[in-house]
Amino acid sequence: MSIPQPSYQGIFQRLQQHLPGAGIAWMSQMRDSALATLQQQGFPDTRMEAWKYTDLRSLGRHLFTPTTANREISTAQLEPWLFDQEPMHRLVFVDGRFAPQLSPLHALSGGVTLTSLAAALERHPAELEHRLGRTLDTQRPGFNAMNTAFLQDGAYLKLERQTVLDLPVHLLFISSGQTEHMATLRNVIMAAPGSAVTVIESWVALGDATCLSNTITEIMLEDNASLEHYKVVQEGDSATHIGDTSVYQQADSRFTSHSITLGGRLVRNDLDVCLDGHGAECALNGLTLTRGRQHVDNHTRIDHQQSHASSREYYKGILDDRSRTVFSGRIKVHPGAQKTTAQQNNHSLLLSADAEADARPQFEIYADDVQCTHGCTVGELDADALFYLRSRALDRESARNLLVYAFAADVLERMQQQPVRHYLEQQLARHLSGATARLQSAAWH
C-alpha cells in the first residue's frame, strides 16, 4: 500500500558518506536498513487507515534531496521568527543543517546538554545507540525510514535529574527556498526524573519552493519530569511538512503540547504519546489556520498504559477558501489502566463553503473504571453572534474578525510562554486582516 515514487537509492549512495555518524557502525547499519525499508514500503497511500484523508501522490512526483551545502543566512533574516526580545537558547538549522553562527547559547547550568544531534553522535554515540528511534510509531514506516536513512541533524537536549532549565529552548528550522530540497531532522529530548524544560520548534520558510521537511522529535520524560513543547509550522506555500512527535512518559510526568499550523501546502503532524506510568499527564492543544488549498492533517494517538493517568486534547481549526483539515484522535486505554481520564475536544470553524474539516475520534477502551469524554463540532460563524456584535455598532469585518479571533484565542491562552503567545496572536491578527483584505477586494470586483 504505497504510492508510486522514484528510487532514493542513488541519492543515498551519493550522500551516505556526508551524513552525520557516517563512521559509526551501528548508525550506518541503521541507515542501510532504513533505506531498504523506504524502498520497500514507500510512502503510504490512502488505503492505509491512518492516511485515509491525506493523499501523498504529489510527493511521488519529486525526488527530494538533502543539501550538503551551507546556505548563508544573516541574523537579520531570522528577525521575523524570533519572539520579542526574550532571552532563549536558540539552535538554528538551515535546510536541515545546523548553523552555529546563528545559534547563540546562553550559559548552560550543570546537568544540561544541548547540542546538535550530529555533535552528540560524535561525542556520545553510545548514549544514542539504544535511544534513537526507540519511541517511534510503526504507523508511518516509510517516513520513519526516510528520516533515519537521510537524517541530517537536529537538536539533542538532555536534562539530568532535578534539572530545571529556566530559559526556553528555541529550535528554529528554516527552509531557504531550494526546490525539491528535503530537510530531514531528528530531535531528541531526554528528561531525567524531576527535570523541567520548555522547547519551541518553529518550522519556517524564506520562500515558497516545493520542498519537504521530514521531521521527528523523540521525547522521553522520566518520573515527574515536565516538558512544555511548542511546534509552530509556518512552512512555505508549496512545501510539504511530514512531522512526528513521539513521547514516552513515565510516572507523574507532565507533557503539554501546543501544535500550531499556519503555513504549508500539505502538513501532517503525528503526535503519539505513551503514558506508561501512574499519574502521568498530557495536554495536547492544537490550532490550525488554513486557506487557499492547504491540507493539514493532525493525527494524534494516546496510549494509556498505566492507571491514574490523564490526557486532555483540545484542537481547533479555522478553515478558509478550499482548504481542508483532518483531525484524528485515537485514544487507547489498555487493560489495567484504571482511573484513566481522557478528554478529547475538536472544533472546526468553516469560513468558506468550499472548506472541509474531517474529524475521526477513535476510542478503544479495555478497562472499566475510566472517564472518557469527547466533543466535536464543525460549524460556521454564529450568525446570531455576528448580528449581536453588529447591533452593537461593530462593522461586519470587525465583528467577523473578533469572532474568529476569539475562537482561536482560547487555544493560545493555554500557553505558558507569553512571548510565543504574543507572537502567535500577531500572526493570527495578520492572518485575519489578510482575510479581510481578500473579502474587500472580492466585494469590489
Add this chain to the structure above:
Amino acid sequence: MNTLLRIKNLHVSVEGKAILHGIDLSINAGEVHAIMGPNGSGKSTFAQVLAGREQFEVLQGSIHYAGENLLTLSPEKRARAGIFLAFQYPVEIPGVSNVYLLKTALNAIRKQRGEAELDAMDFLERVKQHTAMMQMDEELLYRSVNAGFSGGEKKRNEILQLLMLEPRLAILDETDSGLDIDALQVVANGVNSLRDDTRAFLLVTHYQRLLDYIRPDFVHVLAAGRLVKSGGPELALELEQRGYSWLKEAAVAATP
C-alpha cells in the same frame, strides 16, 4: 412634534413565511411605546427588523428614522445612528470580553457622533457607575459576553449596554421576562434614568408588570402580525384582565 420613527405598511417575511402584515406606527422623541401580544405574534421579528437583521425580508412598506430611510442602513450603521436593541435572548460570545465589547461599541458610536474616544479612566469610571446602578458584579465585565451568565445577568447586561451607549431609540424585547421583582425594578430604574425628551423607547412585553415601573405613553397590541389595537396605559390593564383572545379573533377576521 419631532417624529423619530415612522413606519408605514411594513410587511416582513422570514424564510418565505410572511410574519408581519402591514404595520403602521409613528414614535415621537420623548415617548415610550409598549407593544404587547401573544407568543409568536411577530414582536421579536418587528424588533429585529428595526435593528437591521438581514434574515428578515422587508416585502413592502417603509421605515424612516430621524427622517432617513432606515431600510438601506446596515445594523452597525443603525447602531451608530442611535438605535439599540436589547435582545430577548442575549447572545453568548465566548472569548470576547464584556468590557471590550462595551468599549468598542461606545467608541464606534462616539466616532459617528464626532466625539473623541473616551480615555481609559473616564470609560472605566462610567462603566463602574452603570454596573453599580444595574447591581451587577463587576467581575461580569471581565467575563466573556453573556457566557455562563444567568438569565437575569444577561438582561441586566443588556441594560448596562443601553446605559453606556445612550441610544436615541431603544427597543427592549421582553427584557422583563424571567426577572424577579427586584431585578425588574433595577432594569426599570436603568431605563427611566435615560428617559428624556430627545429619546424614545419601544418596550416589547408580555406582561403589564413592567409597565407599572416604566409608564408608557402608548400601548399597542400585535396579534398575528398586525397592530390590532392601540391605546393608552389603560389598555395594558385591560389586556391583563381579559387576555388576548378577544383581540386575536379580530386579527384573524381581518386576515384576507
